[in-house]
Amino acid sequence: MTRRQAPTGILGFPVTPLDDNGKVDEIALAQNIQFLIDEGLESIFIACGSGEYQSLSSGEYELLVDIALDVTKGRVPVYTGVGGHLPTSLEWAQLSADKGADGYLVFPPYLVGGEQKGLVQYYKTIIESTDLDAILYQRGQAVFSTESVQELAELPQVVGVKDGIGNMERNVQMTQTIGDRMGWLNGMPMAEVTMPAYVPLGFNSYSSAISNYIPHISRAFYEALLAQRMDDVRQMYQEVILPINAIRNQRQGYAVSLIKAGMEIMGHSVKNTARPPILPVEPEHYKQLEAILKRAHELYPKRTAIEHK
Template identity: 55%
Template sequence: MGSDKHVSLAGIMGFPVTPFDDNDYVNEKAFEANVQFLLNNGLDSVFVCAGSGEFQSLDIQEYERLVTVGVSVVAGKVPVFAGAGGNLKEAVERAQLAERVGANGLLLLPPYLIIPEQEGLYQYYRTIAQSTELPVIIYQRDNAVFTLGTLEKLANLPNVIGFKDGLGNFELNIEFVQSIGSKLQWMNGMPLAELTMPAYNALGFHSYSSAISNYIPQVSRKYYESLIGGDQASLQAIYREVILPIHRIRQLRKGYAVSLIKAGMDIVGLPVGLQVRSPLVKVEREHYVQLESIIKKSIDLIAATNNV
């Protein structure tokens, strides 16, 4: 797609995991099943090798295989974005690799550990963006927090098309959207983004990354339709029975943002397994059982709301 500013970031964005077998090898067949599941359930884009995909623990060969498989499975039906970030030289290498194997865009993750000055942050993202013709999305979170001036400079680069927020500073987001406007597309990238999407949607963020779409995509779809359609009764039921209970489990252990997704997928019968790479830890049995109960309730809830 080159530097096409018109790649759409609307709707629900799917973030597949990276499945590992008991010997810590990437399970490509399980990854294919994950991507196909997202595609079958109407996700509007697919982001491979990003946060949910344990980007930080993949070597370059694993990265190449996963992006290649993702592109192959999706087969042009929706945009496929690949994650790139961390070490600057490796980020450039992976950005260019993703372009070569057919990805449609990049999600640029923060630099490794450093809390940089704004000029350093600008140079980091500019260097990666200018190393490729792919459309890129800037990701704000953790140690990558922008001022308006820095984001405006990045928005002027020809292939920067979007901004994903994982920080949750609403004063800052209002300043960004009101000042930069339609020059960028705005994504809610908060943990369990459904939790905050009503507030983000009101600001002009019209897409979000949905972790739960990996195992209960029907809930994410019903949630989004209820939000856009103003169906407050359905929204409240989904919050009460699904979103808030899952959120409470996620907060119990660090790293559950990833490992809880794999637990949910295991519960619904997707073959990804529960293995994660250190420093992440697997979901504890007690929490697995709690999630299982929530998923059962969610399926009943969607059936009930669809029959109203």
């Protein structure tokens, strides 16, 4: 029997492109997913944070899942986003299973927090509703104790933990107690910034926002980090990653809209627009990002062929 396991490497999180009428741009979404696959990303996480999960209708959610599965055609695992409002989470978890997704990333409960026992019950309710692989997403009000993760790890569906908190003491405790029974995914904002702290703990994958528009640089960064070519890592930090991150930190919501702006700058059929409360990138910041990306491509021209194992 094949062991269940979480995706590794650089994880692809497509956006949800919108047309001039605010509707899902199906063609642009398919192109986004195909681009990520062509660039060697190891998995697709559809309708998650970058995909504005919180603003999707049930019909749009189903559409996004259908497009992702149609484009990937089994070449890479497809994970969906579920969580928040519990009844909807259960509906969308079942839809993901019925459609043939490989698993889902389980978001925290909507707005309210709870004791560890309640948090475990919330995640168990969703995870046990299907047999799909599940990744626990630690962020916001969902902060797990090591004991809670151990309890959830007893469920065969649970294959990993994605950390969006950044408490390294907690991460050391969890990873060194639980070990490789779980996959460990770095889900911090602009995860390239923190990945050097995560790799020694056993985190072997991360979600990359910049892979939607400069995936070859994200790949070069990760390869340099794993090979301990720290001079290359530092240069990519100084010239590309930290300048983009500085713009990202200027406004709430840029975690999503800055991705769309970067894609538009790089010629993808994605407009610099998002659904409220997320706002588009402001003109000043847009120009700053343009300058960074121009410089990035001068320093790191894209290879004609992606070398990926």
